Amino acid sequence: MITLGAALCTGSLLVLAVPQIAGAASRGCSYISSTFRPTLTYGQTGPAVKQAQCLSNKWGGQPPKLAPTGVFDAAVLKKIKWIQGCHGLPESGVIETRTWQALYHPVLDCYNPYPA
Incomplete structure (x- = not known):
């Protein structure tokens, strides 16, 4: 029998959890390949903007749902900055490698209030 401590040391528990989270976050968002992150x-x-809009809608709480229009407008900018803040990233509004990672792997709860 494997104990929780042994599973954590070997990384077995992590290997099982990560694919499930990634799959759940990207479910229904298929405008681009999940490996294409411009x-x-x-x-x-x-289409990459549509993917970001769709993934941003996987976040719960108050933020409004974004229609996948494919236009990076003020509403997208506001939501991306909020998501970046939730992950402790610089709130630049630029979707880059670390922000794509956050979009594909959303935190369960964000305690940053969504800006009015």
């Missing part, structure tokens, strides 16, 4: 900034358009 840097996105305010004003850009296209």
Whole structure:
């Protein structure tokens, strides 16, 4: 019998949990491959922006749902900055490697209030 401590030491528990979280977050968001993660900034358009919008909707709480329009507008910018803050990332509003990681692996609860 494997104990919890042994599973944590071997990483077995982590290996089992990560794919389930990643799959759950990206379920229904198939505008681009989950491995294609371009840097996105305010004003850009296209399927990668749609993917970011869709993934941002996997977050619970107060933030409004974003329609997957493919336009990186003020509403997307506001929500991305909030998500970055929830993950302890710089609130730049730029979707880069660490922000994509946050989008695919959302925190369960964010205690940062959503800006009015």
